[in-house]
Amino acid sequence: MVPTVEWKEGAVRLLDQSQLPEKVVFLDCRDYQTVARAIRELLVRGAPAIGVTAAMGVALGSNSLKSSQFDEFSKEVHEICDALAATRPTAVNLFWAIERMKRALAESRQLPVEAIKRRLVDESQRILDEDIAMNKTMGRYGAVLVQDGQTILTHCNAGALATAGYGTALGVVRAAWEQGKKIRVLADETRPVLQGARLTAWELMQDGIPVTLITDNMAGALMRQGLVHLCVVGADRIAANGDVANKIGTYSVAVLAKAHGIPFYVAAPYSTIDLNTPSGEQIPIEQRQPGEVTSICGKAVVAPVGVPVLNPAFDVTPAAYITAIITERGVFKPGELAERFRT
Numbered sequence: 001m002v003p004t005v006e007w008k009e010g011a012v013r014l015l016d017q018s019q020l021p022e023k024v025v026f027l028d029c030r031d032y033q034t035v036a037r038a039i040r041e042l043l044v045r046g047a048p049a050i051g052v053t054a055a056m057g058v059a060l061g062s063n064s065l066k067s068s069q070f071d072e073f074s075k076e077v078h079e080i081c082d083a084l085a086a087t088r089p090t091a092v093n094l095f096w097a098i099e100r101m102k103r104a105l106a107e108s109r110q111l112p113v114e115a116i117k118r119r120l121v122d123e124s125q126r127i128l129d130e131d132i133a134m135n136k137t138m139g140r141y142g143a144v145l146v147q148d149g150q151t152i153l154t155h156c157n158a159g160a161l162a163t164a165g166y167g168t169a170l171g172v173v174r175a176a177w178e179q180g181k182k183i184r185v186l187a188d189e190t191r192p193v194l195q196g197a198r199l200t201a202w203e204l205m206q207d208g209i210p211v212t213l214i215t216d217n218m219a220g221a222l223m224r225q226g227l228v229h230l231c232v233v234g235a236d237r238i239a240a241n242g243d244v245a246n247k248i249g250t251y252s253v254a255v256l257a258k259a260h261g262i263p264f265y266v267a268a269p270y271s272t273i274d275l276n277t278p279s280g281e282q283i284p285i286e287q288r289q290p291g292e293v294t295s296i297c298g299k300a301v302v303a304p305v306g307v308p309v310l311n312p313a314f315d316v317t318p319a320a321y322i323t324a325i326i327t328e329r330g331v332f333k334p335g336e337l338a339e340r341f342r343t
């Protein structure tokens with residue numbers, strides 16, 4: 001897979017996902033404002049990828065600061081952090097990664113500012129490397145739940161494109177495939193932004209993993225026909241009680257899965273688990289522009305001008321609908337997470 005995000009010659013290089021699958025083009029961000037815009041406008045998306053990108057944005061912005069006094073430098077780095085944190089509200093990985101960068105800054109306050117700048121680049125690279133490693137571990141734990149010959153339904157894109165590499169939900173798929181299991185993926189197209197059609201279908205085809213695209217409203221009928229054996233999705237934020245925020249439409253898939261007795265798994269690293277948020281009720285849900293709903297990717301207009309639109313980008317699946325949560329520390333019942341991830 002081409003890298004989603006990387007530090008390249010003093011810039012943050014992003015694969016522009018808004019242009020997939022038509023074009024594979026990269027954007028070299030040379031200032032943190034461009035990084036912030038890329039996150040807000042979905043050039044890079046997916047909770048872990050947003051976190052890694054924001055961390056690199058902090059490093060990039062810090063590198064351009066002129067101040068040689070720690071207090072002044074630190075104040076300006078915090079302003080950069082605030083600008084990056086204001087891009088998207090739901091994925092907690094964004095705030096987690098920014099907090100980690102602030103910690104690295106505070107811990108190196110005794111160093112000269114030029115050394116702190118290098119330390120911040122290193123820290124962002126560590127966040128990226130750890131993300132890939134966690135996804136591979138998670139994939140191995142999750143693959144145990146997948147049997148040879150099964151069909152896995154997924155929603156949105158929780159793949160290599162949504163992370164620093166390998167993916168969370170699609171990491172489970174990749175690991176099972178690498179173990180030689182003959183599996184197949186049903187990818188929900190995921191209206192309105194079509195992450196399933198544009199991104200999940202694309203990345204699985206790149207790797208030669210069998211994938212069939214369906215529209216979101218087909219999932220129930222296919223489940224009823226016995227064509228879905230399990231569901232695996234990613235997460236943008238998991239509350240302490242195990243409620244999961246993920247791409248809009250995830251809740252409907254989970255309810256359908258329960259109605260048909262199909263296991264519904266969520267795959268996510270510890271950076272997605274937010275023990276400070278007691279339940280899904282308190283997770284902020286991003287509301288996006290009507291244009292995403294009234295057109296297909298800004299191209300074909302599919303609704304009358306001026307029609308009122310609702311466009312919540314995420315929903316919350318209550319813990320009761322989730323069979324288990326696959327993490328890099330193992331597979332747990334939603335209710336076990338708080339205890340397992342307290343430290």
Ligand code: MRU
Nearest residue numbers: 045046047156158162234235247
């Ligand atoms: O709006 P997006 O494309 O950033 O939403 C992405 C999702 O909802 C993913 O399922 C989630 O971030 C998990 S990615 C490993």
